[in-house]
Amino acid sequence: MGPQDPRETAGYRLLARIGEGGMGTVYLSHTRGGQAVALKLIRQEFGDDPEFRRRFEQEVQAARRVQGYHLVPVVDHDTSGPLPWLASVYVPGVPLQDALETFGPLPLPAVFQLVGCTAQALAAIHAAGVVHRDLKPGNILLGPAGPCVIDFGIARAADATQLTRSGGLIGTPQFMSPEHALGDSVGPATDVFSLGLIAALAATGRHPYGSGGAITIAAQIANTSHRPPQLGDYPDALRPLLERCLTADPQDRITPAELAQMCEQAAGRSLRDFGDWLPPALTAEISRREQASRQPPPTTDQGTTATGPSWGATVPPGTGPAAPPAPSGAWTPAPPGIAPRTDTTAPPAPTQPAGPARGFPRALLMAGAAITLVIAVTATWFISRPDDEGTDTSAGPGTTAGADSASASPKESGSGGQEESAAPAAETTYTEVFAGKPLTIRAPAYGTGTHVDLDAPKLFPNGRIGEIEDLEMTYQDWSNDDLQFLTPMGRSAGTDPQQCRDGADTDTLPSSILSEDLKDGGIISKGTVLCTVTAEGNLAMLEITDVLPNSVKGDLANELPDFVTKLTLWKIDE
Incomplete structure (x- = not known):
């Protein structure tokens, strides 16, 4: 928490800044019942636009109707105060974007399970009449109970604001569908196209449209009907999935339900089976964050949140606590070219790589962050690193505004002592x-x-x-x-x-x-x-x-x- 950050919003005590993006800043808080939430406080320039407030209310109400597995629900919101805000369930986990940057591409069975579960989440989102519109690695969270899709539908609220009417851009260009990149109307099939791009990237580290800048890739996506992506270098088992997702015509794309079934067959296991579905080092990091989430960050005598290595503060190498030893059979570390984490609590590099590291285009993942106007609300207790400026690291998408919001405000809660990340949870x-x-x-x-x-x-x-x-x-x-x-x-x-x-x-x-x-x-x-x-x-x-x-x-x-x-x-x- 910096000096410019508020300490309270609508009765919610803000404990730590856990993400920041184009639409606002995300803070860690708790409901009065003690449930951890990620509270997204919308930026002033959006809050000053009456049309944004109106559409934001509509989109949050729509998001609250979404029910299903692998979704992070909205628990509270308000559009009537000085700044609009919404609070989502906080899920401790690792954003897919961070996992790919730190550990490299996923094993193919894990990719099928990831895509299948995400497809099930999309089916639930679409059944409620909502289109995600900004599906990307930063909006998929790898949590203790499998992957979760976050921030669904909220991007649409900014479409009619003065910012977008004057040339702003909603969405992440390198994960847009052709119709989205062309400025045409979008429907459920646009999310399927985005998921196909994510599948290719998660499995190999290569984007189907190359490694250029975000706008260059978006232009190539827009031209898909004339120049489709070259998929010959992708694994044979993955290629049918990519071909069904990445067609130019939305009507020709596979449905989320069909995609989930295809992935379950390809994975060779139930999509609900999350035992050892991820490599050990990534599983260990998810477990570490889950353990840390059971205890709120300590506060100073002045009531502000203390920052320290256990809570994700970036510290110089060698000054923080020792990292836990790598688990047996640890996964291959991120290949050269990916900037390593500077916090010492990240998983250590394994001593016995499983094979040669594959190059992963970190610049590809991050290039759109500076221009996207949608924050990826990913659930993690960690303060965003400087290179994460355009990506939130909080969690997902209530009572109604006004009096009802006030009645749902959380109680002030005390703080515990600072947690050692390696200590067993009580x-x-x-x-x-x-x-x-x-x-x-x-x-x-x-x-x-x-x-x-x-x-x-x-x-x-x-x-x-x-x-x-x-x-x-x-x-x-x-x-x-x-x-x-x-x-x-x-x-x-x-x-x-x-x-x-x-x-x-x-x-x-x-x-x-x-x-x-x-x-x-x-x-x-x-x-x-x-x-x-x-x-x-x-x-x-x-x-x-x-x-x-x-x-x-x-x-x-x-x-x-x-x-x-x-x-x-x-x-x-x-």
């Missing part, structure tokens, strides 16, 4: 407070709302907006009829506390679910298990045992259902 334990307590959340009548305190537990019917603090949910029929989560709520795959915590952290629902999505069979149906870290820092699990039509009659009637649940609460001991 095991989290869960102490049961109560189990299976019946709790029926009845639909509110028109013009009313019901606040829900899961810690008590207690319901507050006929409540007003922002009337009660330390809540987890508000079921309301005010301006919208929806169920709002004031602490991030996720779906759990089971009913033990660790599964519950994992669901709360990795399968987060939108912070507002409208009535049409609340009917039985919708997003929340009978049998759904919901979990959240509560406002008081406990772990709460709601098992939906039934979804019933509400009993509200007459002029106050609405279509919101009643939820019959069983509530279990654990105290979190970390």
